[in-house]
Amino acid sequence: MSDRPGSDVDRLRLKVCVWIYGIALVFIFLALLLLLLPALLSHYDLVPNCTAAYSFFVCGLFILILYVWVDWLRFKVPFNWIASCVVAACLALGTVSVIPEQAVGRTLLFAIEILVMVSFFLMLAYWQLPDCPTVVYLLLVWYIYAVCSWFLCAVVGSSLSDPEDVISFAMHIVLWQMSCPIILFQGQVIYGYYGNHPTFLDMPLCALILFVDFLGFYAFLDGADHIANSILYTVDPSASRFFSRVLKSQLDT
Template identity: 50%
Template sequence: MSDQPGDGVVRLRLKVYQWIYGIAMVFIVLAIGLIILPGLLREYALVPSVVATYCFFVIGLVSLCVYVNVTWLRRKFPFNWIVSCCIAACLALGTVSTLSSQRTVHVLLLSLEILVMMALLLLVGSFLLPDCPTIAHLFLTWFIFVVFSVVLMVAVCVHVSDLIYSYEVATHFVLWQVICPLIVFQAQVISGYWENLPPILDRPLCSTMLLFDFLACYIFLDSADEVGFEFYYAGQAANLKFMARSIKSQWDMFMDSQ
């Protein structure tokens, strides 16, 4: 008996999963190693480096934009893999150059959080409810995730003794609430749910974009304590009053100049 067309799509989807997620995991593990490396070489002032950050990110992002828009390059073996690896290296090195020296435990804990959450969201995006439009499933998933995470965030924050730490915890939750639809959307595209076949020819690009997600999340979460402190500081009554007076003063000066 010949295989049904649906069986071929399922096999293709599984093959794409293995390639994209496998290569993305290799990229991410290597990036984690690069992030840890400066912390092991503290006697050398390697990071942060503004010049290196600009160079690596400009080269990586410009190359990524060109690579995405040149179809033949994306699908021409082995150039697609070479370019993707170079872009991944530039993005990872740019991230390393941005950060200060990282403690190994700190890097591993943050990386574990990001990998677990990305895996969860990618898994959710890999399934589609029967007879449910893809975009409706995306927003439904986002809504459920936000509601659940808000409840969990409140439950955690009320048990945190230090108010500043509660802001830091909230920063983690807010990141995942914001990035949830992006990662779920990527999983849907990889699965071929947007009226497309699973992107077997764009495996290097998809893996690179997952690395991009990981690095962006890492940079944000690494500064979660600073972001939380800024929100805490801005939320103080005295600071709010000062801000209101400053805005009123600037507005009065603007009106007087008219």
């Protein structure tokens, strides 16, 4: 009977985690529908639209700041749910407005990649080594993942003949290496490994943070090919000579 309170807390944490991930998945599903909407309405020139993107992002970030810092808005039901839904809608619409029209297959592949990797990191965050400090475990997992991912990058890169494909694949590796400690930390906070209580009233905010992660990851993956092209163009000798001539002409004038 002595371990019953701890078991009750663990069950409550698990229940809260399920709610958080469920809410985040709902946000992500709706965002995917919005991302696919311009392709379904291809006869309308909907995206990209910089004015709409700026408007949605400014509105969403402003409401997000209020939501985080105003306690009654953050912890008062149903205002916290309404605020989180409004912020999610604004940020999703802003992302859709700034990204060019997306192909259905490409969008679904990116979404699957993001969901698989984030789920993997969240599972790693749930596991904890006995008598190991939480931060030490995070850094250890990050180091092991970085070594394994760079080894995978070297193996896959050696089998690819197109330099653009190699750099594009490396961009994916870099993204998940940089996001690994972020998702691990977020997962540890959600699971309560830093001594915090179950985030029952913060469920909308936690789900919203995971949703923001998804939007950021998607935007980066969508631009990975452009980053690869830019890198190849920068290291191209002819491009270097062109930049040298332009710089020299500017200095001469």
